[in-house]
Amino acid sequence: MSDKLARYRSKRDAQRTPEPVPGSPPPSSDGNAFVIQEHHARSLHWDLRLERDGVLVSWAVPKGLPADPGTNHLAVHTEDHPMEYLTFHGEIPQGEYGGGSMTVWDTGTYETEKWSDREVKFVLRGRRASGRFVLFQTRGKNWMIHRMDAPARDPFPPLDPMLPAERAKPPRDASAYAFEFAWGGRRLLVPVEGGRTSAAREHPWLRELAESFGSRTAMLDGELVTLGGAEILVFYDLLYDDGHALTGEPYSVRRAALEALGLDGGHWQTAPSWPGEADAVRRAARDQGLPGVVAKRLDSVYEGGRSKSWLFIPS
Structure with missing residues (x-):
């Protein structure tokens, strides 16, 4: 069985970062948990992680989840993360990969509607994040995330003081x-x-x-x-x-x-x-x-x- 976390481990030293660094390939599972972490690293972004086959498949979203279907946001596909990351929060030392403060912004479960190498459709069921989304690959590790439903959200007021x-x-x-x-x-x-x-x-x-x-x-x-x-x-x-x-x-x-x-x-x-x-x-x-x-x-x-x-x- 291929080690889905090999790339994750290659970027981290357990002696230098508080992040979980498991030592063996994870078991396969059919869980449906997700976590979104707010990550104040070199630049602010949100890490969206969906449980799949024993790991958390991850995307870095610089502007967070789109609030409505009219705007797509960049989502950079990163390495799979271990399941322990569902609850991870803390300070990753500066100079280490992803150095900066990380907090759990939301967690919950999700429902898969489609999962392929180039497209993932899912429904989030969290406390702060909920609704239907689709991730689709544009080029290489660059993907986009699109909101498929319209939440109850007021439009921005006009810029007229x-x-x-x-x-x-x-x-x-x-x-x-x-x-x-x-x-x-x-x-x-x-x-x-x-x-x-x-x-x-x-x-x-x-x-x-x-x-x-x-x-x-x-x-x-x-x-x-x-x-x-x-x-x-x-x-x-x-x-x-x-x-x-x-x-x-x-x-x-x-x-x-x-x-x-x-x-x-x-x-x-x-x-x-x-x-x-x-x-x-x-x-x-x-x-x-x-x-x-x-x-x-x-x-x-x-x-x-x-x-x-x-x-x-x-x-």
Whole structure:
């Protein structure tokens, strides 16, 4: 019987990596387990592994599973892995093959609809990943993965930022608003999908932020400002989170979801917000030389373009 794990063993030294390195060929089995691991190696990717004949047949998927049938994702066919990898997680030392952090993103069972050397059709039944998929070979070890069904997932909102109307004085019903600094910077919407963002083309340092989201899909609204001589991206709204559009939710709900993300890095942070504190925030903006404050109705939905639900009040 051929040793399906020979290539796997040839790439690893059991004395140098915590990964399982079995010493003998695996027995044949008819199991139907799968695992998806989030792998922060040289570049973020997800490892999809399907149990087949006693091993885990594996593909590295740089952008994760496609969320809908309209997009195919690259899937690189890698060496078979041992069954122990169903539960493996940990830190593979840098310098070793696949060095980096690995966590179990999802696990469960799958149903095979077709399995050939060039095409694999299957149904995943996991906690986070479910649905019908097909893997098909394009060239050599490069395959593509296609989603065959349509999950319940909201489309991304349009890239049209909400803008405040100008007003000379704060609104009388201050308790109905949250007050934030008007930074006087450049507006930036940041879509995050598959651990990547198109905004990193112009701002490469955003790659680290996108990777921190893992497989979580999001759309962040913020502003590029200069603080203490450094360029900082301050975020003040969340328009999309993990498959759900938030644009129809009240600002208070979106703000709570944004704060729950805990965005605080070397180049980005969550902008402060003070409900009902019109006068104090306006004085602070004036003291710091900022152009003014923005009053945002706590019950306002997110609507592209200029809106009277957001008010710019000069300092």
